[in-house]
Amino acid sequence: MTQRGYGGPLRYVQGPGVIADLGAYVAPIATSALVVIDAFFWDSLVPSIEKGLAGKGVSSRFVRFGGEATDAEVERCVAEGRASGAGIVIGVGGGKALDTAKIAAFHLDARIATVPTIASTDSPTSSLGVIYTADGVYDHVVRCGRNPDIVLVDSELIIRAPVRFLVSGMGDALSTWYEARSNLESRSNNYIGDGYAATVAGARIARACHDVLMRDGRSALAAARSGRLTPAVENIIEANTLLSGLGFENCGVSAAHGVHDALTALEPTHHFFHGEKVAFGVICLLVLEGRPPEELEEALDFCIDLGLPTTLADLGLKDATEADLASVGELAMKPTNVIHSVPVTLTARSIADSIWTASRLAEERKAGRRC
Ligand SMILES: [Zn+2]
CATH class of the missing domain: 3.40.50.1970 (Rossmann fold)
Structure with missing residues (x-):
């Protein structure tokens, strides 16, 4: 059992x-x-x-x-x-x-x-x-x-804190449900004690985190920009802090954080907050796991509306070379990297290709929204 x-x-x-x-x-x-x-x-x-x-x-x-x-x-x-x-x-x-x-x-x-x-x-x-x-x-x-x-x-x-913190927190919280799902599908252990299967409670909290972000994220940003406290802002503070915290600890993280960790080897990313890099990692995760276009579009539109990075260029990596991407893929494959809890077979090549493709799809989405 x-x-x-x-x-x-x-x-x-x-x-x-x-x-x-x-x-x-x-x-x-x-x-x-x-x-x-x-x-x-x-x-x-x-x-x-x-x-x-x-x-x-x-x-x-x-x-x-x-x-x-x-x-x-x-x-x-x-x-x-x-x-x-x-x-x-x-x-x-x-x-x-x-x-x-x-x-x-x-x-x-x-x-x-x-x-x-x-x-x-x-x-x-x-x-x-x-x-x-x-x-x-x-x-x-x-x-x-x-x-x-x-x-x-x-x-x-x-x-009262600069709004970039709240937005970055939403980028980190955005990863919670997708990464929980990776762990549920691959039957990986969570971070409680020495590791257990997730409870129904843990999984539902991770999903609630996603639903609150989609419902209230944009409204919260509009209010928070002017230092205003609304129910949407309170919901987002709870999502970023409690729902995301409980969700990741009780279900586990995966490729959004795994790509984040590997990307930190490239110096330009050091100028971005954790949650900003994780947001781009979410887009990479969805491509890596082969999720349907509707899911990718929902996540992309959310990040673009909030001003979270979705392309390599957004993270200062406009000039990233094939060799850079290949080395990020290799780094991500390290056995200690959290990326291994995704429910798909991984290679350094599949990770690098997913990162490149995520960035390209985001560029196309941005271009499509402009016209
Ligand atoms: Zn995080």
Whole structure:
């Protein structure tokens, strides 16, 4: 009998101003908190967070996040947490600050709370943390074994961030359903514990992520561009953060992230956000898996409307050579690459050809829409 597994955060709370409730959620599980906070929010948020926690009887110590999720940064936070006897580590900021907080909590055997200030990553809900070198190069993934106890998403904070973060988050979230389907069809394991088959719940959440993006993505962008909070914006914040986070962890990723990872070998892509590169990876995935034209058109139109990259030129790779594409195909074939969970036979050639074709089809779609 196949074993199935599901995991997620214990509490997820979202809405304008919810950061004021942090103390109420922390107090039942810890009396002392270490807060790892992005430097950008030091002046604006530290006094109110400290007051809010103290009001519920929780003492706090603050660490100004150094900007990169390195082993050294994690060690610094662990030392601060030990010195203050922290029972919970609260991460406030972008994905790297949250990952550092989660990994520090793991080492301290402390509870975890995440307070994201942008909606561009899956980090707030997941049990995984990524470590980089001091130069910002991907190093390794840390499995923290537990998801955060509390995820507090203050949409008032999120809407104040540059809209490119929200759009990039939609690019990442767009991959969730297609990649979940790859894993379901190829019967690959998810990222819960040592890996299980997906539950019905996990699969439905991944599909809901897709449906919310298609329904509300364009409307959310129109509102968010002017800093306005509408139900569509709240739905997209939830899709980018909760639905995408639960969807990828409970079902698995595949070729959109696999192509993304291989493309990072080409320097021009370093100037783009994770979700922007993943969006192009989605188009490549659909071609690689031989999905019907209607699906490709839906994904292409969504990305084009939002301004997400769909061609090699959009990612600064206008001059990419045959040799470049061939090397990306070879890189993607590495046994550790997540691309192997697609339900089709892979070769370096089939990956390179799919990337080229995805870009060409997107160019044709864009040209067709202009006339
Ligand atoms: Zn991603």
